[in-house]
Amino acid sequence: MSAASDLRVDTYLDHLKVERGLSRHTLEAYAKDLGRWLTFLDDEGRVLDDADGTTVAAFLVKLAGDGLSARSQARYLSALRGLYKHLVRERYLREDPTALVDRPKLGRRLPAVLSRDEVIRLLAAPPGDGPREVRDRAMLHTMYAAGLRVSELVNLELNALNLETGFVVPHGKGDKRRVVPIGDFAKEALLDYLRDVRPGWAKPGSRPVFLTHHGRAMTR
Incomplete structure (x- = not known):
């Protein structure tokens, strides 16, 4: 040390x-x-x-x-x-490495119309193992785990993911980027999608994480 x-x-x-x-x-x-x-x-x-x-x-x-x-x-x-x-x-350092790291998400309050069990079911949906279902599960888990806006989710690019360590770097408002840790569920859902689905849809050089089955970037 x-x-x-x-x-x-x-x-x-x-x-x-x-x-x-x-x-x-x-x-x-x-x-x-x-x-x-x-x-x-x-x-x-x-x-x-x-x-x-x-x-x-x-x-x-x-x-x-x-x-x-x-x-x-x-x-x-x-x-x-x-x-x-x-x-x-005190001028020991020039930059604060914690500045771009998001605070871990505490149990966020959910709309009163959703119970905890309903949220769990939502994150498990949609059922099935088809390519679109695998993608949609990855999107839901990523959005919830990282607290992303829809615009941040659909604009995620491959270089914004570090799944070995377990975090994403979304591109937010005002061209700001931040480092956001994600949990194991989101990480596993993303790995399933990136391994089993995205390669079959992606065109050469495609950078967006989430694609349509035609290989185009997702939109809001």
Whole structure:
């Protein structure tokens, strides 16, 4: 583990203690969360200074794989945001790698007309294993897991997917891009579609993820 990384985290914790007057219990929680981040960086062969948005997203995916809830993942991301904002403010770094990473989706409130079981059935639909059904399931799971607008979903391109790590980089309003971790269900649905369906529809050089059976990009 990098001594420089450890020192910068310790300096940040001192800042929280002196400038913000956080309690010992809260500081210990921050130290534990940031320590887990440093361990992850070390395992990945990285240090605090060269982490980017992709690294942060991969960390959140790792936390999800370890069984942490979306709320716990959001807590870790909040700790990282505080650390990196401090490092940028103190001019240790130029850019904040957490800036483009979306907060993990907490149990979003759904319209009252839909029960939890109905949402589960919706995500399982449409039934069948035909090419269109496989595509539509991938679209539903991706849209729900990443909290995408329809326009962001249909405009996803292949280079916006990193399914090995488990995140997408949608192109949002104002030409903004952000890194969004997705869960295993969405990842598996996308892999099924990309492996079994899209190759039979895609024309050479086609970049959109989701295509019609004629090989054209999906529209809203």
